[in-house]
Amino acid sequence: MDTPELDFFRDNWILRARLKLNKDQWEITYKKRFNFSEGQELQHLMDHAKELGFDLEDPTCKQEVDWSGADRTFDLSYEVKAKIVQADNLDEWRGILDENAPPMLKTQKWGERDFSAILTETRVLGPITAHKYKGQWSGFQESVEIWTVAGNSIVEISIEETGLEAAESSHRTMESLLLVQQKLLTIQHKISKTGWALDILQHPAKREDPFSLLLQGGFNLYFRHARPVGGSGDEDHLSELGEVQARQLGEILRNKKIPLQIPVLSSPVIRALQTAVLAFPNEGEVKTDERLPRVDGLLQVLEEKPELGTNQVLVAHYHTFKNQLQEFLDHIGLVILQPLGAEQGYRIIRQLDILQTSLVKYGS
Structure with a gap:
């Protein structure tokens, strides 16, 4: 349950109902997450939770640190059971959530709105x-x-x-x-x-399926290089994880039978070139392009149309595309562009985390 603007989720609250097989009661969970930054003491987060009204001595308040990849959160969860007569009855859900909400959620404010006001805007997702x-x-x-x-x-x-x-x-x-x-x-x-x-x-x-669009060709596929060791120095090589990312990138594009213009173009900077070579290891598949690390040169490349029926792969660096991206461009992040020709610009069609998306239909 959340609003169209995801007010709960954006405030690190998750309101969820789970119905297990052969059960007649829903498990309704109210979960609050606190970001657990590197070097931060757990006790500091616990003290902050107490200041917000959480009773950490309450036996119904489950406490855990959720460790996901490099990210950690301190999570507090409350769970209640309830029978729902009609699973699609929005008013019934709102009533159940309001009746069983923990006190600190009921007293919280979202600007001028309180929890009851937010509930009137929620929907079942x-x-x-x-x-x-x-x-x-x-x-x-x-x-x-x-x-x-x-x-x-x-x-x-x-x-x-x-x-x-x-x-x-x-x-x-x-x-x-x-x-x-x-x-x-x-x-x-x-x-x-x-x-x-x-x-x-x-x-x-x-x-x-985001890959079906690419089968017709005509797009520039801009990839940020895989994860490097250390920071972002020009001499940084790929990390062990980055090498796996790069190889999987090549496997995905081959597996999906995406028509590509060969050679693919890579920035000459080591971390980008290494990404391209690991993804496309055959001789002659990769060509360095000195324009890719430069903003002015990059614009020129992005405007160039690929050969008919193919897509041009570009392996380069973090770029904001004049702040047109809706999400952060992570390593191996893909931006699909439709080039309009020399000095005509380009259109951003879609931004994609290709490694995450491909895991779903990999090999289909």
């Missing part, structure tokens, strides 16, 4: 189908949860530990198992299951 499996792997007791929304899926592997030190150790081990042994990418930066699901539910166009 869903459904989301979930499957959860539990088992043991490499000494870990873990669960695998798959969420499916409008034919798209996301997978989360979870392990539970008591204490931050144990969690950090297990996190490093699990990341190594996934990346090194299984050649799988860990979840990307700033991605959450709930955020992913809401994004699809809010934007029906994102339910469509």
Whole structure:
């Protein structure tokens, strides 16, 4: 449940109802998340939660640190059970949520609006189908949860530990198992299951296969290089994760049979060139272009139309496209552009996290 503007989610609240198979009661959860930045003490977040009215001694208040990739949050959850007569009855949902909301949520303000006012604007977002499996792997007791929304899926592997030190150790081990042994990418930066699901539910166009558009050709595919080691110095090479990202990029484009103009163009800077060569390893598939690292030169390249029936791949750096992007361009982030010709500019068609999107239909 959320408003069209996602007021709850943007304020780090998640209001969710889950109905398990063969059960007649919904599990309704109110979850508040506090961002847990690097170097920050957990006690500081707990003290802040108390200042906001959370009773951390309340046995119904579940406390945990959610460690997802490089991101951590301190989560407080309240759960109640309720029978819903009609799953699509919006008024009934609003009444149940209002009746069972924790006190600090009822007293919170969103500008001039309080919780009751926000509820009048909420709607049911869903459904989301979930499957959860539990088992043991490499000494870990873990669960695998798959969420499916409008034919798209996301997978989360979870392990539970008591204490931050144990969690950090297990996190490093699990990341190594996934990346090194299984050649799988860990979840990307700033991605959450709930955020992913809401994004699809809010934007029906994102339910469509984004790769079908590229089959006709005529686009420039601008990629930011894969994740490097260290900062953003010109001599920085790719990290181990970045090498996996780059190889998977090439596999995805080949698997999807996207028609590409060869050679692909790469910035001469090491981290970009290394990305291009790992993605397109055959001789003659990559050509460096000195214009790509320069803003003035880049504009010239973006306006150039590819050969008929093909798409031109450009591997370069972080770029805002005159602040036209709606989201941060992460490593291997893709911007699909329609070039209009020399000195005619271009149109941004779509921004895409190709690694996340491709995991759903990879190999289909």
